[in-house]
Amino acid sequence: MENKLQIYNTISRKKEVFEPINPPFTGMYVCGPTVYGDAHLGHARPAITFDLIFRYLQHIGYKVRYVRNITDVGHLENDADEGEDKIAKKARLEQLEPMEVVQYFTDRYHANMDQLNVKMPSIEPKASGHIIEQIEMIKKILEKGFAYLSNGSVYFDVKKYNDNYQYGKLSGRVLDDLLSNTRILDGQDEKQNSFDFALWKKAQPEHIMRWPSPWSDGFPGWHAECSAMSAKYLGEHFDIHGGGMDLLFPHHESEIAQSQIANGNEPCKYWLHNNMITINGQKMGKSLGNFITLDEFFSGSHASLEKAYSPMTIRFFILQAHYRSTLDFSNEALQAAEKGLKRLMQGVETLQKLNSSATSSNDISKLSGNCYDAMNDDFNSPIVIANLFEGLRIINGVNDGKESITASDLEILKNLYNTFVFEILGLKNEVENTQFELVDGLMQMILNQRQLAKTNKDYAASDKIRDELIKLGIVVKDGKEGSSWSIE
RNA sequence: GGUAUCGUGGCCGAGUGGCUAGGCACCGGUCUGCAAAACCGGCUACAGCGGUUCGAAUCCGCUCGAUACCUCCA
Numbered sequence: 001m002e003n004k005l006q007i008y009n010t011i012s013r014k015k016e017v018f019e020p021i022n023p024p025f026t027g028m029y030v031c032g033p034t035v036y037g038d039a040h041l042g043h044a045r046p047a048i049t050f051d052l053i054f055r056y057l058q059h060i061g062y063k064v065r066y067v068r069n070i071t072d073v074g075h076l077e078n079d080a081d082e083g084e085d086k087i088a089k090k091a092r093l094e095q096l097e098p099m100e101v102v103q104y105f106t107d108r109y110h111a112n113m114d115q116l117n118v119k120m121p122s123i124e125p126k127a128s129g130h131i132i133e134q135i136e137m138i139k140k141i142l143e144k145g146f147a148y149l150s151n152g153s154v155y156f157d158v159k160k161y162n163d164n165y166q167y168g169k170l171s172g173r174v175l176d177d178l179l180s181n182t183r184i185l186d187g188q189d190e191k192q193n194s195f196d197f198a199l200w201k202k203a204q205p206e207h208i209m210r211w212p213s214p215w216s217d218g219f220p221g222w223h224a225e226c227s228a229m230s231a232k233y234l235g236e237h238f239d240i241h242g243g244g245m246d247l248l249f250p251h252h253e254s255e256i257a258q259s260q261i262a263n264g265n266e267p268c269k270y271w272l273h274n275n276m277i278t279i280n281g282q283k284m285g286k287s288l289g290n291f292i293t294l295d296e297f298f299s300g301s302h303a304s305l306e307k308a309y310s311p312m313t314i315r316f317f318i319l320q321a322h323y324r325s326t327l328d329f330s331n332e333a334l335q336a337a338e339k340g341l342k343r344l345m346q347g348v349e350t351l352q353k354l355n356s357s358a359t360s361s362n363d364i365s366k367l368s369g370n371c372y373d374a375m376n377d378d379f380n381s382p383i384v385i386a387n388l389f390e391g392l393r394i395i396n397g398v399n400d401g402k403e404s405i406t407a408s409d410l411e412i413l414k415n416l417y418n419t420f421v422f423e424i425l426g427l428k429n430e431v432e433n434t435q436f437e438l439v440d441g442l443m444q445m446i447l448n449q450r451q452l453a454k455t456n457k458d459y460a461a462s463d464k465i466r467d468e469l470i471k472l473g474i475v476v477k478d479g480k481e482g483s484s485w486s487i488e
Numbered sequence: 489g490g491u492a493u494c495g496u497g498g499c500c501g502a503g504u505g506g507c508u509a510g511g512c513a514c515c516g517g518u519c520u521g522c523a524a525a526a527c528c529g530g531c532u533a534c535a536g537c538g539g540u541u542c543g544a545a546u547c548c549g550c551u552c553g554a555u556a557c558c559u560c561c562a
Contacts, residue, residue, distance in 0.1 A: 013492095034562045043562090071562060172491055173558075198560060222560040249491085249557055275493085281554065287561045320511070321501060326494080326555070333500040336512035343511085346526085374502095382502050386510035396527060459521065466523085477525040486525080 005060065005376045007240075008324060010248065010271040011170050015378055020239050021269060026062040027238035028054065029230040029268070031247055032124070034071040035105035039112045040291035041314070041329065042244075042277050042284045048315055048426075049274040049323040049379075050242050051118045055424050056375055067233050068121040069226060070109075072102040072128045073209055073219050098209050102128070112294045115311040117426045123233050127225035131211045134220040134228040137262045138199045138213075146261045150190040152202030152216030158195045161257050170256055170271060171249035197254050199224055223254040227267065236263035242272040246283070274323045279304075281328065292329075306331040309338065312430050316341040319381040319425055340389075345429055346486075347392040348417050350399050356407035362394045364409040368416050375424065384420060391417070447476070447483045 005018040020026045030050045033043055050068070057064045096104075113120075127134075138154055141147045146157050158167050162175045175195065198221035203210040210217045230238065236259070243252065252271065259267040276283045284291050292302050300308030309317075317337035321327040367387055374383035391413065397403030405413065421427050446465060453461035466476050473488045 031562070036562090168491085171557075174491080195558095201560070222562085244562080245493085246556070247562070250559085251562080276556070278555075283556065285561085317500090324493095325501080328500070330499075332498095332512075336500060338512095340511045343526095380502075382510075386502070389510055393528095400527065402528085454521080457521080463522080470524090475525065478520065478523090479526070484525090 006378055007270055007272065008378045009269075010273050016270070018270070020062065021237065024061055024063050026057055026064045026240070027234035028057075028064060028066045028240040028242065029226070029234055029238065030066070030068045030121070030241075031226060031243035031251070032068040032070050033109055035102050035109060037105060037286065038293040038295060039109050040284065040286075040293045041297065042291060043109075044112075044116060044294060044314060045277050045318055045323075045327070046242065046244050046274050047113055047118045048116060048318045050272075051426060052319065052323075052381060052424070053240075053242070053272070053379055054119060054121075055426055056379060059419070059424055065123070065234060066121040067123045067125065067230065069229055070102075070106055070124060070126045071225065072099075072106075072126050073131075073225075099128075102126075108295075115294070115298065116315050117311070117428055119426070125229045125233065127220070127229070128209075130225060130229050130232065131213075131220065133232055134224040135200075135213050137224065137228045137231075137258065138220075140262045141199060141258065144261050147199055148192065149215055150192075152218065153190055153198055154200040154215055154221075155191050155196040156199055156221075156254065156257060157192065158197070158257065159193050161261065165257070165260055167257055168253060170253050173249060173253070197221060197223060197250060199258070223251055223258060226251075227255050227258045227262065230267055231259065231263060236267070237265050238268050240270045240272055241268040242274070245273040245275050246285075248273060275326045277318075277327050277329055279329045284329065304331075306335075309334050310430055312427055313338040313341060316344075316385075316425075316427060319427075320385055322378075322380055322382055324378075341427070344385075344388060344392065344421070345427075347395050348421055348429075351395050351414055351417055354395065354398050354405065354410055356410045357404040358406065359404050360406045360409045361397075361403045362405070362409075364394075364405070364412050364416075367391050367394075368412060371416065371420055381425065384425065388417070388420060443474070443485050447485065450476070451483065 006015040007018050008014070009016050028050070030046065033039060050066070054064060054066050110120075138147065141156065142149070142154065146161055147154050148157055158175070161167055167173075167175055200213055200215055201218050201221055202216035203218040207219070209219055211219060230241065241252070241255075256266050259265070276285075278284060279290050279292075282288065282290060292304060294311075294314070296302040297305065297309045297314055298311060300306075313334060317334055318327065320337060320340075367390065370387045370390075371384050374380040374387065377383070394403055394405070395413070398405050446469070450462045450465040453459070453465070469476055469485070474485055475488050477484050477486070
């Protein structure tokens with residue numbers, strides 16, 4: 001099998017061997033959330049996808065600088081009144097300062113990401129903190145003649161750009177098609193062509209979030225922040241740019257155009273896009289109003305949810321699908337993920353207690369190789385998980401005395417599971433460790449009492465203990481060598 | 489309408505020319521005072537129709553269906 005990491009590059013539409021520009025250093029920029037509402041399941045997908053990529057790149061030895069932005073300015077409400085900043089609108093409704101809203105939802109986003117065991121990026125820049133950089137970039141584009149001023153706003157001249165470069169090379173679009181298919185919107189009359197996009201937008205009087213610029217008091221266009229901030233922290237040409245597939249056009253396409261003009265080259269070498277999470281076959285998204293927030297998943301407080309699902313269940317659910325496939329949400333699918341994860345975690349625990357013998361009845365290194373091959377093949381986490389389940393058969397077999405394993409193979413196996421389950425997939429055991437010993441001690445006492453009752457054939461008493469425990473959410477399992485327990 | 493992606497067993501999902509993942513559910517079995525859990529085993533699908541090939545879920549064509557984007561909708 002291929003030993004090198006291959007990643008699917010959206011711009012070439014094929015898998016390519018990953019070769020960083022300046023190894024072992026690797027720069028990765030991912031479009032982060034717009035903090036004007038609670039994070040929903042759709043937000044979890046890119047976060048977990050690029051967390052997986054971040055973790056794996058580090059694991060195989062790259063020194064990664066991972067930049068994920070916070071968008072806190074500049075986006076318009078599509079159903080809103082006139083050209084109003086999303087953040088500003090929410091702020092007025094709730095009588096809060098815009099930055100207070102930003103802070104509130106940023107904190108909540110961080111809390112959710114922490115629950116999902118998503119590592120913090122190396123740098124998390126905010127658009128509002130980089131207005132100067134964005135203005136400087138716009139100046140450069142104006143100087144080079146690829147933008148024009150119109151009524152205090154600055155627009156990128158897509159037609160001129162397309163005469164010299166290729167607008168649409170990332171998304172596969174042809175400018176002529178765009179021309180004939182663009183809808184009529186207000187504000188369009190400021191533009192020379194409907195497909196031109198704003199670099200700087202003059203603020204309306206009611207617009208609270210505004211900054212001074214050479215052209216007007218206003219705010220930067222949607223695409224400006226990512227170009228400006230990625231260039232600042234990763235350089236004008238870096239390795240990986242990621243984000244959701246819905247950002248392909250026009251966002252990323254426009255980033256390419258801006259960077260090409262401002263910096264003289266395309267921003268990055270590899271474009272990675274995660275697919276959407278669907279609900280009843282449809283994209284889960286803010287604008288469709290069919291989203292379920294992460295907090296609702298964790299608490300089960302949503303009409304579509306049959307029960308609460310833990311953060312690790314959500315994480316495992318997402319990792320069980322390849323990041324470039326759509327993933328369909330359903331209670332059944334989540335419950336399947338929940339049970340599968342539990343089985344996997346119990347297998348990991350069993351693994352720690354295994355005894356070795358003189359021979360191995362299984363090829364452990366092959367299993368290990370399979371896992372790395374899967375990750376090297378465009379981060380194929382579902383295949384990794386399938387192999388880990390395959391390994392479970394070995395683990396349980398050894399535990400049952402039906403299979404054998406040598407001490408060195410056992411070490412490899414333990415190492416493999418620790419590496420992949422916890423380090424790379426980023427899963428964690430959700431049982432609270434600090435309290436575990438105490439609870440376990442208490443449980444042993446209780447189980448001993450129950451065993452005593454059973455020995456005396458006082459089954460009424462032993463069943464009562466079991467039933468009481470079930471009410472507390474603790475399941476007793478009677479095995480060959482005594483009873484054990486687990487939290488449901 | 490344009491661009492792109494996709495259609496896999498009851499459900500979720502891998503897989504790109506032969507070796508026919510994995511999970512959940514289901515059915516058997518082991519264990520057990522009973523139950524549950526756990527473990528073991530079983531379950532052979534690839535939208536339809538043509539074509540290429542010794543051989544196709546995998547390549548090509550057509551048909552049907554779905555989704556995303558085409559708006560500063562992140």
